[in-house]
Amino acid sequence: MIIKGDIIYTTEKGSFKQIPSGYIGTADGRVTFAGAEIPEAFRNESVTDYSGRLVMPGFCDLHTHAPQYENIGRGMDLTLLPWLETLTFPTESRYGERDYAEKRYRRAVADVIRQGTTRAVFFATTHLNSTQMLIDMMEEAGLCGLAGKVNMDQNCPGYLVEDTDVSLAETRAFAEKNKDNVHVKPIVSPRFAPSCTPRLLKGLGELAAEYDLPIQSHINENMDEINWVAELFPEAQNYADVYRQNGLLNSQTLMAHCIHMKPEETRMFVENGVMAVHCPHSNANIASGMMPVKAMMAAGMRVGLGTDFSGGNAVSILKTMVLALQVSKLRYQMHPEEGFLKLSEAFFLGTKGGGSFFGKVGSFEEGYAFDALVVDDSALNREGGNDLEDRLSRFIYAGDDRNIVQRYIDGKPVAVPDWD
Numbered sequence: 001m002i003i004k005g006d007i008i009y010t011t012e013k014g015s016f017k018q019i020p021s022g023y024i025g026t027a028d029g030r031v032t033f034a035g036a037e038i039p040e041a042f043r044n045e046s047v048t049d050y051s052g053r054l055v056m057p058g059f060c061d062l063h064t065h066a067p068q069y070e071n072i073g074r075g076m077d078l079t080l081l082p083w084l085e086t087l088t089f090p091t092e093s094r095y096g097e098r099d100y101a102e103k104r105y106r107r108a109v110a111d112v113i114r115q116g117t118t119r120a121v122f123f124a125t126t127h128l129n130s131t132q133m134l135i136d137m138m139e140e141a142g143l144c145g146l147a148g149k150v151n152m153d154q155n156c157p158g159y160l161v162e163d164t165d166v167s168l169a170e171t172r173a174f175a176e177k178n179k180d181n182v183h184v185k186p187i188v189s190p191r192f193a194p195s196c197t198p199r200l201l202k203g204l205g206e207l208a209a210e211y212d213l214p215i216q217s218h219i220n221e222n223m224d225e226i227n228w229v230a231e232l233f234p235e236a237q238n239y240a241d242v243y244r245q246n247g248l249l250n251s252q253t254l255m256a257h258c259i260h261m262k263p264e265e266t267r268m269f270v271e272n273g274v275m276a277v278h279c280p281h282s283n284a285n286i287a288s289g290m291m292p293v294k295a296m297m298a299a300g301m302r303v304g305l306g307t308d309f310s311g312g313n314a315v316s317i318l319k320t321m322v323l324a325l326q327v328s329k330l331r332y333q334m335h336p337e338e339g340f341l342k343l344s345e346a347f348f349l350g351t352k353g354g355g356s357f358f359g360k361v362g363s364f365e366e367g368y369a370f371d372a373l374v375v376d377d378s379a380l381n382r383e384g385g386n387d388l389e390d391r392l393s394r395f396i397y398a399g400d401d402r403n404i405v406q407r408y409i410d411g412k413p414v415a416v417p418d419w420d
């Protein structure tokens with residue numbers, strides 16, 4: 001298959017690669033070439049013509065909560081710990097009911113695809129059955145990514161708290177059932193250190209190693225949370241050390257927020273290849289703080305973007321890129337030495353940077369998975385300019401899902417599911 005269009009993507013964070021009226025070839029879901037001409041060897045293949053439209057990599061949302069989709073825009077006067085207690089935990093407790101969960105998960109998955117996300121990493125809830133339903137639903141819709149059964153065996157309401165052994169046994173069953181999945185894989189998902197006993201964390205680290213599974217959790221989001229972790233785990237050197245001691249901090253780990261990191265924690269992340277997930281909507285909404293994203297990138301940390309609904313109020317990585325840029329520029333006023341994010345850097349974080357968590361994802365270089373969006377920006381570009389970076393900038397800042405006219409995931413066209 002060959003696609004023709006105005007192609008733009010990033011191979012490194014500092015600049016865009018642009019191919020006006022260019023071609024991308026794909027075979028078996030992977031990019032075979034991207035260039036201004038069709039190479040001789042591919043001249044017999046048919047061309048799908050998107051002339052005049054932007055073709056860009058699909059977006060990677062590395063951190064969000066499928067069951068909280070229904071709460072987007074609610075509880076925004078609360079900070080993290082009361083927000084969990086009064087809004088999030090009561091909602092998540094309902095996901096043991098099959099019909100309740102199915103209806104809401106379908107809405108969440110459909111909207112994530114609609115917004116241009118082609119790889120998503122979800123927290124589900126503690127409930128094994130509905131988490132499996134979420135994985136099956138992503139597969140049915142054609143959305144690639146990861147989903148995790150949440151683990152918590154302390155410091156949460158009685159109606160949600162798990163028995164440690166049951167939590168581990170169910171996570172093992174979940175890993176076993178999904179270990180050979182191709183498109184949507186399981187991810188070990190301790191909610192965050194305060195809601196897990198040391199025995200649970202240790203068991204999850206062992207399970208992740210045994211099944212070679214990725215891991216996700218939250219860290220250094222809010223000062224009350226950080227102080228609480230220090231009380232709960234007095235033997236740990238710091239918050240990151242709680243995860244490290246339990247085998248949960250490696251190059252397959254996603255850690256959301258990373259706002260209030262100690263220098264030694266940043267070093268620990270860099271040394272272990274951990275990917276920090278920047279979730280600026282959530283950080284703003286529940287008053288958590290401003291992640292020093294530029295300083296972390298300068299320190300060599302891997303960084304991706306997350307919508308983190310419903311702490312976040314957006315489902316779109318486009319909007320997340322914009323807020324990441326804006327927050328970085330506000331932070332720059334207090335920390336000019338850090339500099340601020342540039343457009344190509346924010347785009348990189350939402351495509352190739354975050355995509356590296358899945359392997360060769362988020363770019364149109366040869367061998368990359370063909371995850372792509374075709375964007376009709378004619379309504380945003382009335383003056384008819386043809387500078388591709390300028391057109392992409394307008395789409396990022398002023399466009400939305402209505403400009404996306406086609407989506408490809410892993411080489412296949414994917415429609416927004418018509419489920420509701």
Ligand SMILES: [Zn+2]
Binds near residue numbers: 256
């Ligand atoms: Zn989160």
